[in-house]
Amino acid sequence: MTALPPFGKPTIDLDPVSEQYEAGREQLGVEHGLDSVDLVQIGESTMELNMGPMHPSTHGVLRLVLDLDGEVVRECRPDIGYLHTGFEKDFERHTYQQCIPYTDRMDYLAPLFNNLGFSLAVERLLAIEVPMRAQYLRVIMCELCRIASHLLWYGTGALDLGATSAFMYAWRDREKLLDINELVSGVRMHTSFIRVGGLLADVPDEFYVLVGEVIKTFPKLIDEHERLITKNPIFRQRTVGLGRLSAEDAMAYGATGPTLRGSGIAYDLRKAKPYSSYDHFTFDVPIGRSGDVYDRYLVRMQEMRESLKIIGQAFEALPDGPVNTADRRVALPPRNELNTSMESLIHHFKLVTEGMRVPAGQVYQAIESPRGELGFYLVSDGTTRPYRCKVRAPSFSNLSALPHMVRGELIADVVAVIGSIDIVLGDVDR
Amino acid sequence: MSGARAADLLERELPGAVRRREVGFGEESVWIDRDALVAACTLLRDHPDGVYTTPVFVTAVDWPDREPAEPRFDVVYELRSLVHNDTCRLIVQVTEDDPNVPTLERVFAGMDWHERECYDLLGITFTGHHDLKRILLPTDWDGHPLRKDYASFGEPIAFTHNLEWALPAAERPRDMPGSTR
Numbered sequence: 001m002t003a004l005p006p007f008g009k010p011t012i013d014l015d016p017v018s019e020q021y022e023a024g025r026e027q028l029g030v031e032h033g034l035d036s037v038d039l040v041q042i043g044e045s046t047m048e049l050n051m052g053p054m055h056p057s058t059h060g061v062l063r064l065v066l067d068l069d070g071e072v073v074r075e076c077r078p079d080i081g082y083l084h085t086g087f088e089k090d091f092e093r094h095t096y097q098q099c100i101p102y103t104d105r106m107d108y109l110a111p112l113f114n115n116l117g118f119s120l121a122v123e124r125l126l127a128i129e130v131p132m133r134a135q136y137l138r139v140i141m142c143e144l145c146r147i148a149s150h151l152l153w154y155g156t157g158a159l160d161l162g163a164t165s166a167f168m169y170a171w172r173d174r175e176k177l178l179d180i181n182e183l184v185s186g187v188r189m190h191t192s193f194i195r196v197g198g199l200l201a202d203v204p205d206e207f208y209v210l211v212g213e214v215i216k217t218f219p220k221l222i223d224e225h226e227r228l229i230t231k232n233p234i235f236r237q238r239t240v241g242l243g244r245l246s247a248e249d250a251m252a253y254g255a256t257g258p259t260l261r262g263s264g265i266a267y268d269l270r271k272a273k274p275y276s277s278y279d280h281f282t283f284d285v286p287i288g289r290s291g292d293v294y295d296r297y298l299v300r301m302q303e304m305r306e307s308l309k310i311i312g313q314a315f316e317a318l319p320d321g322p323v324n325t326a327d328r329r330v331a332l333p334p335r336n337e338l339n340t341s342m343e344s345l346i347h348h349f350k351l352v353t354e355g356m357r358v359p360a361g362q363v364y365q366a367i368e369s370p371r372g373e374l375g376f377y378l379v380s381d382g383t384t385r386p387y388r389c390k391v392r393a394p395s396f397s398n399l400s401a402l403p404h405m406v407r408g409e410l411i412a413d414v415v416a417v418i419g420s421i422d423i424v425l426g427d428v429d430r
Numbered sequence: 431m432s433g434a435r436a437a438d439l440l441e442r443e444l445p446g447a448v449r450r451r452e453v454g455f456g457e458e459s460v461w462i463d464r465d466a467l468v469a470a471c472t473l474l475r476d477h478p479d480g481v482y483t484t485p486v487f488v489t490a491v492d493w494p495d496r497e498p499a500e501p502r503f504d505v506v507y508e509l510r511s512l513v514h515n516d517t518c519r520l521i522v523q524v525t526e527d528d529p530n531v532p533t534l535e536r537v538f539a540g541m542d543w544h545e546r547e548c549y550d551l552l553g554i555t556f557t558g559h560h561d562l563k564r565i566l567l568p569t570d571w572d573g574h575p576l577r578k579d580y581a582s583f584g585e586p587i588a589f590t591h592n593l594e595w596a597l598p599a600a601e602r603p604r605d606m607p608g609s610t611r
Contacts, residue, residue: 013455081566124455128436251483251512254540261431267512363455364508364517366486377506379491388576392508397485400543429566 006078007323046074047402051412053082057415058158060425062399064414071410081099083429091389095355096122099386104190106391107427109152112138112145113369115194118389120275121365121376122196125358131312134198134323136314140211141184141193142276143307147218148177149370150300151225157419158229161238166228173221180210196356197331198324208315215312222304230301239293243405243417246291253401256394257372258299259421259429263291269368281313293420300422330356355384364392371395371422395427403411433458436509441479443473445486459519464531467522471537474509474518482509482518485538488545490552492578494526501525505554507534524554551576569611572599579605 047068053061061082067075087106091099103114116138121171123130130138155170179187184203185191193200229235245255251262260267268285270278287300289296319340324331332351360382366375379388398421405421406414431453437460441448447466452459462470474482486508496502501523510517522531533556534541545556546565553574556562564571573580588596594603 081564081568084566086575089580240608248483249539252485252539254485254487254538254544256484265512272515360461361454363457364486364519366517373486375486375508377487377489377508388489388491390487390506392487396543396547397540404539 001065009158009253020428037284051414053079053227058425059156059423062418062423062425062428065415066411068411071412073406073409073411076406076414078399078402079142080399080425080428083425085430087430088389088391093385093387095161095384096358096386097355099389100192100195101190104192106393106430107369107371107374107395107424108189109149109324109424110145110370111190111192112142112194113367113374115192116142116276116373117365117367117376118378119194119196120367120379121363122358124363125361125380126196126327126356128197128325128327128330129284130198130325131322132277132319133202133321134325136318137199137203137323138194138276139278139281139314140311141180143311144177144180144211146307146370147304148174150304151177153300153370153419153422154225154229155260157422158235160415160419161235163229163235166225168226169221169228173225175217176210176214180207180214182220183207183210195324198322202323211311211315211316215308215315218308219305222301222308224385226301230298236294237273238413238416239420241290242293242409242413243420244290245401245405249401249404250291250372253404254397255372255401255421256397257368257370258296259372259398259401261285262288262296264289264300264418269366269373273366275365275367278310280317281310283309293416296420296422337415357382357384358386366392371424371427372398391430393430395421395423395425399423399428431458432456432516433460433518435514435516436474436480436482436520437513439474439477440470443477444470457517457519459521461521461523464522467520468532468534468537470520471507471509471534475537478479479514480511481513482511482516483538484510484512485534485540485544486510486517488534488541488548490548490554490576492552492576494578497526503529503546503552503554505531509538518551527588529553530555530557532557535559549573553577 002403028250049066049068051064051066053057053063063079065077065079066073087102090102099118103118104111106114151170151174155167158166181191182188183206185193185200203235245263247260247265250260250265264287266285266287271285283306286299286306329346333348337344338348358380360380362379364375364377366373373392374394375392377390377392378386381387402417402421406417437451437458440460440462444466447462447470448460449463474480481512481562488505488507491504491506492502503524505522505524507520508517511589524531531554533545537560545559546562548554549556549562550564550566551574598607
């Protein structure tokens with residue numbers, strides 16, 4: 001995929017009532033008098049207010065120091081680091097396979113993407129191509145995980161704005177996706193399902209039943225979610241025109257994912273730099289028009305449908321074969337070989353105790369997580385442990401644009417803006 | 431080849447700035463002069479052949495045994511061009527005694543936090559940054575954890591034979607775990 005238009009036209013009609021949407025606040029009857037610019041001038045003194053770190057709408061432990069002028073935010077200073085765990089330091093004293101469970105716990109709502117990004121980086125250093133079945137299963141599991149993550153964002157984002165029922169329905173549907181995680185890996189969230197060289201194991205037969213059911217039922221369920229929120233006048237009055245981020249600012253802040261695409265830039269790493277055979281599937285990249293909270297909402301809702309398209313195609317074309325590479329630098333020797341071959345036994349022992357040796361060098365592998373560009377910059381010195389692993393977290397860059405987005409907005413709207421950039425504090429702080 | 435576009439552009443427009451180019455694993459890294467960093471990034475951002483408008487990250491890699499033959503820290507910048515769909519990697523080398531690089535926050539707004547993180551975890555100072563303070567760790571934290579000479583776990587315990595373990599981190603011998611010297 002080379003000729004990707006950075007300022008493209010929307011690939012699909014995002015909103016059936018787009019004329020009304022284009023006109024924005026006027027058509028919805030929001031008066032200009034309420035616009036933030038006028039209110040900033042009121043009063044001379046400001047008040048400093050602490051929001052968080054224990055605030056239900058900050059989705060974790062995020063502290064915002066707000067300079068308020070009445071109800072208008074003049075300045076916002078995010079204070080992060082409450083969840084900093086030093087994973088990057090931990091990587092340096094663990095073998096490559098031992099790092100995988102650590103990656104799960106960074107972005108804990110999209111653990112499979114973290115597994116995948118790290119595994120792809122190591123596989124590039126080793127020059128390994130994993131079998132096609134493993135690549136397709138990785139795509140299916142990741143896209144299921146993307147829907148689960150977006151459903152959680154949808155539920156909590158709507159809850160922040162007072163729509164309690166949406167939260168219940170989102171949780172109901174997310175549960176079905178977590179059941180699939182549990183089926184294939186034994187755990188619901190920190191799956192460690194994707195490993196260096198392939199997968200934890202092949203999927204059981206019941207997997208086909210559950211995924212087939214998701215493909216069949218989820219389009220209707222997403223319709224149901226959209227009926228609750230998309231045209232809801234209260235939701236629109238709260239979100240249209242709020243927290244605008246222009247395309248230039250989004251790029252300058254390094255915002256990625258739906259936050260960037262909501263601003264009208266059709267950049268998706270799955271299309272721009274395909275990995276794990278994403279180039280085998282056809283799907284669209286939904287983009288917004290004005291980069292406000294409502295646009296980011298529409299983009300994510302459409303992305304769930306696109307994910308379902310990808311899952312359907314990968315599920316139909318799922319090839320047979322092994323799910324782990326046969327490369328002995330990574331793969332354990334088969335069990336029956338250990339009975340007869342001393343060399344295999346030694347090799348098995350060395351792989352388990354010392355770990356795999358990875359050629360020296362540096363790579364940067366980026367993937368499209370539900371929140372944006374998740375990158376692993378991996379430096380190897382030829383030993384069995386990473387020399388340095390920098391995690392480029394999408395939420396970190398997206399959150400750094402928050403002060404820009406909420407300056408001049410009302411304090412109650414800060415909640416809506418935080419919800420719309422979909423941060424995970426485990427990802428921000430690592 | 432990712433990054434070759436930026437390397438060619440820099441070599442053509444700022445010939446003195448490029449020190450070394452290296453290709454590995456389908457990516458090209460460019461070692462550039464510290465003094466030319468801001469000019470190079472501004473050029474990469476504004477030139478129509480580059481349009482590297484998006485900062486991806488900045489970090490550093492610590493090679494403590496490399497000095498004095500080569501500087502200790504590699505400060506690594508990754509930039510992305512959405513127009514040309516390309517990523518480039520710039521590397522600036524700084525020594526232990528002078529771990530300063532000019533800030534890029536006025537070139538890319540998003541570099542602000544990334545530079546603070548790099549300062550916090552690796553102790554690289556970004557001169558000219560408007561608010562260079564710790565971002566992930568508490569403000570009174572001692573040392574920079576991602577440096578290789580920072581002990582990753584365990585509390586040092588002093589016995590009669592190793593009383594130097596009782597010294598505060600800044601006064602410990604240089605080759606000792608936990609030393610911040």
